[in-house]
Amino acid sequence: MKNEPETESIDHALAAPHATLAWSGVRNYQARNFMRDQMQVGDGVLYWHSSCAEPGIYGLASIASEARVDPTQFDPASPYHDPRSSPDKPRWLLVDVKALHKTRPVGIAELRSHPALADMTVLQKGNRLSISEVTPAQWHYLNEHLLQPC
DNA sequence: GCCAACGTTGGC
DNA sequence: GCCAACGTTGGC
Numbered sequence: 001m002k003n004e005p006e007t008e009s010i011d012h013a014l015a016a017p018h019a020t021l022a023w024s025g026v027r028n029y030q031a032r033n034f035m036r037d038q039m040q041v042g043d044g045v046l047y048w049h050s051s052c053a054e055p056g057i058y059g060l061a062s063i064a065s066e067a068r069v070d071p072t073q074f075d076p077a078s079p080y081h082d083p084r085s086s087p088d089k090p091r092w093l094l095v096d097v098k099a100l101h102k103t104r105p106v107g108i109a110e111l112r113s114h115p116a117l118a119d120m121t122v123l124q125k126g127n128r129l130s131i132s133e134v135t136p137a138q139w140h141y142l143n144e145h146l147l148q149p150c
Numbered sequence: 151g152c153c154a155a156c157g158t159t160g161g162c
Numbered sequence: 163g164c165c166a167a168c169g170t171t172g173g174c
Contacts, residue, residue, distance in 0.1 A: 002160090028159095028169075051160055108161075126167040128159045 001061070001097060002050040002122075002130040010047045010059035013099035020064050020098045024072045025080040027092060031131040035067040035095045038133070045097060046134060046142070048122065049105075056107035060147065065096035103147045116141045 001023065003009070013021050026032055040063065047059035070092040072080040085091040111117050121132035134142075 030169090055161065125161095127161095128168065130159085 001045050002048040004051050005049040005058070006052070009049060010061075010099055010102050013047065013059070013061065013097070014102070016099075018064075018098065019100075020096050022070075023094045023097050024070045026070070026094065026130060027080065027082070028129065031129055032067075032093050034131045034133070035093050039063045039067065039095055041065065044134075044139060047097075047099065050130070054105060054107045056105055056111065057103060057142075057147065058105050059102045060100045060149075061097050062100060063095055064098040067093040067095050070094040101149045104150050106142075106146050110146075114141070114145070 003013075003021075003023075008021060013019060023035070026035065043063040045061040045063060046057050047061045049055060049058045069087075069090040070080070072078040073082040073085045073090065073092045074087060075081055076083075080092075082091060108123065111120065112123055117123065117138055120134065120138055121127060121129070
């Protein structure tokens with residue numbers, strides 16, 4: 001799950017109450033559907049920093065809630081406001097994400113240097129999804145070889 | 151329901 | 163700040 005370290009880095013997440021962030025602002029149907037249909041409480045999350053000097057994995061987290069309505073869609077003052085959405089017909093969802101610990105930063109170039117990770121969705125050219133899937137094999141490889149806590 | 155134009159994302 | 167990729171919009 002990608003987030004911008006400017007405002008919601010792994011450090012921000014760890015410092016939040018219960019080390020948990022409401023993952024608001026997802027405005028893409030495919031990403032929303034991952035939260036709604038695929039995620040389960042306790043699932044592991046790679047905490048990705050995007051739109052920054054060195055995009056990549058910076059921490060581990062886990063899913064801490066079912067998908068629920070993202071309140072920012074109803075807030076005209078929010079950058080995530082969606083005027084086409086209404087409380088009786090909400091369009092966007094969020095999940096709570098609980099940060100577990102920081103990892104050594106593992107940037108895109110390093111990830112790409114591992115053939116075992118070549119198919120990771122987040123590494124594919126043109127990928128713009130802020131939420132993407134990690135296979136069990138990729139997850140295992142990452143944890144085994146690259147993601148020591150720090 | 152097709153598809154061109156437009157907007158957004160995010161790595162570089 | 164550039165631009166490739168791709169999602170969304172809206173005229174037809």
